[in-house]
Amino acid sequence: MSTYRQTPFWRAYTALAGHLDRTVGWDRMPLPLGLAVLIGLRTALRQDNLHDTSGLPSAGGPDPGPATADQRVARTVDGAHNDLDQPAMGMAGTRFGRNVPLDAVRDESPEDVLHPNPREVSRALLTRTAFVPATSVNSLVAAWLQFMIRDWFSHGTSPADRPWTVPLAADDPWPERPMQIPRTPDDPTRPAGSPGPQTRVNVLTHWWDGSQIYGVDAREQAFVRAGHGGLLRVLDDGRLPLPEDADLDPSRVPGFWVGTEMLRTLFTREHNAVCSRLAASYPTWDDEALFQRARLVVAALIAKLHTVEWTPAVISHPTTVTALRANWFGLAGERLHRLLGRISESEAISGIPGSRRDHYGVPFALTEEFVAVYRMHPLIRDDWDVRSAADDSPVREYAFGDLAGPKALKVLADVSMSDLLYSFGTLPPGLVEMHNFPRALQEFERSDGHHQDLAATDILRSRELGVPRYNAFRRLLRLRPASTFEELTDNADWAREIRRVYDGDIEKVDLTVGMFAERKPRGFAFSDTAFRIFILMASRRLNSDRFFTEYFTPEVYTPEGLAWIADNSMASVVLRHHPELRPALAGVGNAFAPWRTTATGR
Known part of the structure; x- marks a missing residue:
């Protein structure tokens, strides 16, 4: 457990904040x-909600290898040596933490994992009866989320x-x-039968490092690199x-679809644009120097866009928009930040980038609860009307199945990237x-020919991984649990349906079902319960990473690199590579x- 701010003042502050939140609600306040x-x-x-699994019994883990001088100014391919004092922290193959x-x-128990039946939960409670759109955002939101997840976490095959x-x-x-759902892989670092809760490992790095573009091992990275000019x-x-x-083919990895490849292509081209800018300023730099500095810049730009554009778009309450932008710029605001830089050591005033690194007393890792709240498959449409960016004329209608797996490659060959971006936008x-x-x-028909109900799988996964069910989860976050099904949701039909599926036992309701059913704050595309993990982990991924804190400097990124991060938005990235989309983005404040x-x- 963290020792962060354990003083009488902060104990009183947090107690008062919790009381006001439970009695009034943060979203109902000025x-x-x-x-x-x-x-x-x-x-x-x-x-209270950062818990370390690395101290549980272990038979060894991934080897970070020896430290080198280059690692001080470059991210490693497997995430090792981000923390120079704890070189294995956050690297690929290390354990998920817990919230x-x-x-x-x-x-x-196996009986509890299968009760209520995950397939019944899927069919009775989650099946799309009519498409309900999130009208304040566009479908780049859905593509971006999957693009991010391919950088953040995977339990492996x-x-x-x-x-x-x-x-x-x-x-x-x-x-x-029968329907069969594969199990989550065991933790290869955990001795069989060892005491304590079971653990799993993240086969990706835990850091926010752009691994969906750059790869997470030497073979992947060697393939994507051109070998010259960075x-x-x-x-x-x-x-x-x-x-x-085939082992390196991303189109055969579950989760590959047009949306993720569209964004991977966009930011690959963005990397190359950064390389060209750096090469003009540093003509003596070799391929490796240009590649590594450009990677730092692009990874930080992606983190910025997620922090100040994507997340405020999907939870667009005025308070959360201000709070999330403050994660990057501080409450002093972007204008003052650009004019004067950091005016305070405080992250609240001047933002997290460039602040002091802090793990809050707990070694950094993404968490199983973070994985659980990011299960947002309802963002995905079933039907996709692809239209021309030039005049909005129809190009073709696709079902989602046509856009996923190897079939996506034909769509990417047949439809221009500008038409795809325009249609998603x-x-x-x-x-x-x-x-x-x-x-x-x-x-869903997987690339291996097997079928999968991802709704049933989502329900089963949280149970299998020991993520508490909805009411228990809320108690552990100091939120009021639902005492009745009518208190859980303000939709009377949903309350009746949930009661029937869970045999009248409110404590059995799964986290996903509760989050999907509960009242949302104004402007939110997802639940307030999920938001609690967001406000903890979204900032923690920045706070713990030395490349976003003490090493976020001109000496590491170059002055040109920091200017690139500061000067660009999602819209400017799109328009740099697709200027033909300018009419569609004219006057749009957030892409x-x-x-x-x-x-x-219009």
């Missing part, structure tokens, strides 16, 4: 008071043996009997090359709520908000 309450809530979360006490992590067998109702049209490989037609080695995603899970993902249609100019 902006200054709401911000003060959020500061108190984040402080309490840092104190709940380790004694609250239940190793659920599930073993073929010992799958979960899920019973099916007689009227269930599932094409395979550049990444781009084909003459603007697409990215795919390896002949003008189509709304789905709202993250009950009865809005895409049918295409409930009936994750709906774009103008070129047919009407």
Whole structure:
């Protein structure tokens, strides 16, 4: 447990903030008071909701290798040596942490993992009956989230043996009997039968380092690099090359679709633009120096865009917009930050980048609870109307299945990138709520030919990984649990449906179901419960990374690199590589908000 701000003043502050939040609600307060309450809530979360799994029994972990001088100014491919004193912290192959006490992590019995039946939960509570759009944002929001997840976390390839067998109702049209859901891979660093809750490892790095572009091992990185000028490989037609080695082919990895490849292509080209800028200023730098500095710049730009554009777009309450932008610029604001730089050592006043690094007394790791709240598949549409960026005329209609896996490659070959970006920018995603899970993902055909109900899988995964169910989760975050189904949701039909599926036991309601059903704060596309993990972990990923804190300097990034980060937005990145999209983005303040249609100019 963290020792962060454990003083009488801060204990009183956090207690008062929690009381006001429970009795009034931070989202119902005037902006200054709401911000003060959020500061108190984040402080309490840092104190009580960071828990270390690295001290549990271990039979060894990944080897960070020896330190080198180059690692002081460059990210390693596997995330090692970010913390120079603890070189294995956050590297690929290390454990997920927890946001709940380790004694609250239940190793659920097989009976509990399968009850209520995950497939019944999927069919009865999550199935999209009619598409409910999130009208304040566009579908780049959905593509961006998947693009980020491919950088943040993965439990790895599930073993073929010992799958979960899920019973099916007689009227269930599932094409395979029985339904089988692969298990999450075991922790290879954990001795069998050792005491304490089970742990899992992240096969990606825990750092915010752009690994979805640069790879997470030497083979992947060697393939994407051009070998000269620091550049990444781009084909003459603007697409990215795919390896002949099936093990490296991203199109065969679950989760690959047009949205993620579209953004990977965009930021690969952005990397090359940064390289050109650095090469002009530092003509003696070799391929390695240009590559590593450009990677630092692009990773930081992506982190900035997620912090100050994507997240405020999907949780657009005035208080959260101010708070999230303050993570990067501080409450002093962007204008003063650009004019004077840091005016205070405080992250609250001058933002996290360039501040003092802080792990809050707990070694840094992404958490299983962070993984759980990012299960936002309702953002994905089932039907995609691709239109021309030039005049909004129809190009083609696609089902989501046509945009996913190897089939996506044909779409990327047939449709211009500008038309895809324009279509994503003008189509709304789905709202993250009950009865809005895409049918295409409930009936998903994987690249290996097997079928998967991702809604049932999402439910089962949280149980399997010991993530507390909804009410227990809220208690551990100091939120009031729902005492009745009517208190859980203000939708009377949903309350009846949830009661039936969970046999009247409110304590059995899964985290995902509760988050999808609960009342959302104004401007939110997802739940307030999920937001609590966001306000803790979104800042922690910046606070713990030396390249976003003490090493966020001109000496490491170069003055040109820091200027690139400061001067660019998602819109400017898009327009640098696709200037033909300027009419669609004219007057759009945030590129994750709906774009103008070129047919009407609206």
